Amino acid sequence: MEKEQYQGPIISLDKVNVSFLKRGFTLGQEKHYHVLKDISLDIYPGEILAIVGESGCGKTTLGKVITGLLKPDSGKILFQGEEVYKFFSTGSGEYRKAVQFIQQDSYAALNPVRTIYQLLYAPIRANDKSLTLEQIEKEMIANLVTVGLTPAEQFLFKYPHQLSGGQRQRILMARAISLKPKVIVADEPVSMIDVSLRLSILNLMSRLNKELNIAFIYITHDLATARYIARNGKIAVMYLGEIMEYSSLQELLTNPKHPYTRALLSAVPVPDPEIARKMKKIPIKTMDLMNLEHRKDGCSFAPRCLFATEECLKGNIPYREENQAEVRCLKKIKEENQG
Numbered sequence: 001m002e003k004e005q006y007q008g009p010i011i012s013l014d015k016v017n018v019s020f021l022k023r024g025f026t027l028g029q030e031k032h033y034h035v036l037k038d039i040s041l042d043i044y045p046g047e048i049l050a051i052v053g054e055s056g057c058g059k060t061t062l063g064k065v066i067t068g069l070l071k072p073d074s075g076k077i078l079f080q081g082e083e084v085y086k087f088f089s090t091g092s093g094e095y096r097k098a099v100q101f102i103q104q105d106s107y108a109a110l111n112p113v114r115t116i117y118q119l120l121y122a123p124i125r126a127n128d129k130s131l132t133l134e135q136i137e138k139e140m141i142a143n144l145v146t147v148g149l150t151p152a153e154q155f156l157f158k159y160p161h162q163l164s165g166g167q168r169q170r171i172l173m174a175r176a177i178s179l180k181p182k183v184i185v186a187d188e189p190v191s192m193i194d195v196s197l198r199l200s201i202l203n204l205m206s207r208l209n210k211e212l213n214i215a216f217i218y219i220t221h222d223l224a225t226a227r228y229i230a231r232n233g234k235i236a237v238m239y240l241g242e243i244m245e246y247s248s249l250q251e252l253l254t255n256p257k258h259p260y261t262r263a264l265l266s267a268v269p270v271p272d273p274e275i276a277r278k279m280k281k282i283p284i285k286t287m288d289l290m291n292l293e294h295r296k297d298g299c300s301f302a303p304r305c306l307f308a309t310e311e312c313l314k315g316n317i318p319y320r321e322e323n324q325a326e327v328r329c330l331k332k333i334k335e336e337n338q339g
């Protein structure tokens, strides 16, 4: 009863940290390195949050933490206000069902020796043991129709390799929704499919969000698709395992506050060559990619930041709030200072 009245975020992450152990190539070499650093996020029912960051910054690791596939070293994860790992080391079954993960590689995610029928049967059966076979099959077909695979009967007895990448992504969506989730974490769901099909998968996610009121966390390295899907939602910009800026997408586009966000926005290609020529250069010191293992004290973006000073290289950089955005930067950059 209490849960029905709960109005807050469906998932909250509070100062979540994850580190991995890296073994060396010679004897006696072993090192912990910090992948996610002090991640705090709130996801509300039915909202869309895009998590954007460059390759290797920890996006998939964060997706795994949110879906309960990876337990953080420290920090709290709350599901509907209750701590997920309080009683179980793997989180409760309810949480596992309510929060689904769709991974980038649809081929690896689907067992190649199972037909679509078998792949969709199992989660529906597990979710409700009282269903008859007829009811299960009806639901399977309804889910295939919902994700745009019609006529559904044609797909049921195919194997994953007989489908295209876009169709396999839709099967993953059909499998995820059969557990009636409240949140779907989609990790780069369109990066392995044809550009021409990407929009239709993004539109499918928007539709599932609206029609089934499922909150989506869309993980990507591509700001353009994030802008499209989260146009009415929120965005978190990640850099080397930290969230640098967290706000509504509209606020981020009209008033980017972190120097890294500004660099990201100016790196998005503009189709008109005239406008592109007039645009300012990407405002960063170096194009070299930094690595998580080399992260030092202070702001991890400081080595590439045009505005960095001595104080940016020390300690933990706190978040500051500006226009309902959380920004992990000590500087309040004025317009005229923009690169």
Ligand SMILES: Nc1ncnc2c1ncn2[C@@H]1O[C@H](COP(=O)(O)OP(=O)(O)OP(=O)(O)O)[C@@H](O)[C@H]1O
Binding pocket: 020, 021, 035, 053, 054, 055, 056, 057, 058, 059, 060, 061, 062, 221, 292
């Ligand atoms: N199980 C693991 N053991 C050790 N290191 C790992 C493990 N999983 C990920 N890492 C490391 O953690 C860092 C972040 O990886 P992650 O896959 O989360 O990045 P990502 O942002 O999803 O990258 P991409 O955009 O390429 O998918 C990388 O340096 C990666 O090598």
Ligand SMILES: [Mg+2]
Binding pocket: 059, 060, 061, 187
């Ligand atoms: Mg990844």
